[in-house]
Amino acid sequence: MEDSEKKPSYLNANQVIFLPLWARWAVIGILGTLALSATVCGVVFLFAKEWRDTVLPALSIAQTAAGGFAIVLFVLFAEKQLSTHRLMEKTDHFLDNHLLDSLSRIELPGVEKNKTVSVAQITRQAGIYGRRKDIYGANYEISLAEFKMRMWVGINVRRISTIYFVKVDAPADVQKISDIFKFTFGGAEKVGYHTNFEYSEIDGEHIVSMWSTVQAEQGILGNPAEQLFWVQDIAMMTQSVARTAWRNKLSLLTNAEPGPL
Structure with missing residues (x-):
């Protein structure tokens, strides 16, 4: 089958099946009871010959009932894909923890050697739902000595967007900024990023927005390996932009x- 004919996979088969916590404990309890029963029956079978005829049918019934109950739990509560609520929780965790940790590993030897940057997620004022910016993203402030920058990262299930704002003097500076960051974003293009440069004036401030977007081939939020790849890739790209x-x-x-214009 050609790649173009393949259906998109938002969450691949490698993800762990999601079960409610009580269901997991129920399955564990059943399996534990079954194991204990098998051990007891084995001892009885070996050392109490008069109970052998009684033990074997009882053990068979117990095994069948326990196995059937476990299957029912999986059928009723296992999800082929994570629920929408669970995906939202994973989005928050991706932005609040995984990405924050990877960005904190950035080094800027031109600013200060043998030091990593400090990173803080910018929390917006009360009244903003989620206290983050633009629906599925968050702002971050990165600093080291006299260097400081801000950025925006958003993840929409399997599309990632990263936005940086650069101060400029005039609209004509767009081409200059594009040329300066040519090799930085040229490397990002190799893993699928597409970068646009757009001039804007916001409250009298002249800026160029550098917006890089990538569409992952596999689901990100349900796949730890994909999450690690992308947070580290964002951190590496950000390090290059900062340097x-x-x-x-x-x-x-x-x-x-920074954020969508």
């Missing part, structure tokens, strides 16, 4: 919070 900006004396710290 390039520092070398070229560009500011990635704007009054406007």
Whole structure:
């Protein structure tokens, strides 16, 4: 079958089946009871010959009932795909934990050697649902010594967007910014990123938005290996963006919070 004929897989078969906590404990309890019963019956079978005829049918019935109950639990409560609520929880965890941890490993030797950056997720004011920016993303502030920048990362199930704002003087600077970051985003294109450069004026501040988007072939939120790959890839791209900006004396710290324009 050609790749173009394959159906998209939002969550692949490698993910662990999701069961409610009580159902998992029930299955464990049943299997534990079954194992204990088998042990007891084995001892009785070996050392109490007068009970052999009684033990064997009882053991068979217990095994059948326990096995059937376990199957029913899996059929009723196992999910081929994670629930929408569970996906939202995993989105939060991806942004609040996995990505934050990977960004914290960034090094900027041109700013300060043998140090990693400090990273904070920007929490918005009360009244903003979720206290994050633009539906499925979050803002981050990265700093080291006198260097400081902000960025926005969003994950929509299997599409990832990363946005950086650069301070400029005029609309004509778009081409200059594109040329400076040519090799930075050229490397990202090899894993599927597409980057756009767009000028905007926000509250009197002139900025160029650098927006990189990638569509993952496999589901991200239900796949730990995919999550690790993408958070590390975002961190590596961000490190390259920060180093390039520092070398070229560009500011990635704007009054406007980075995000979709």
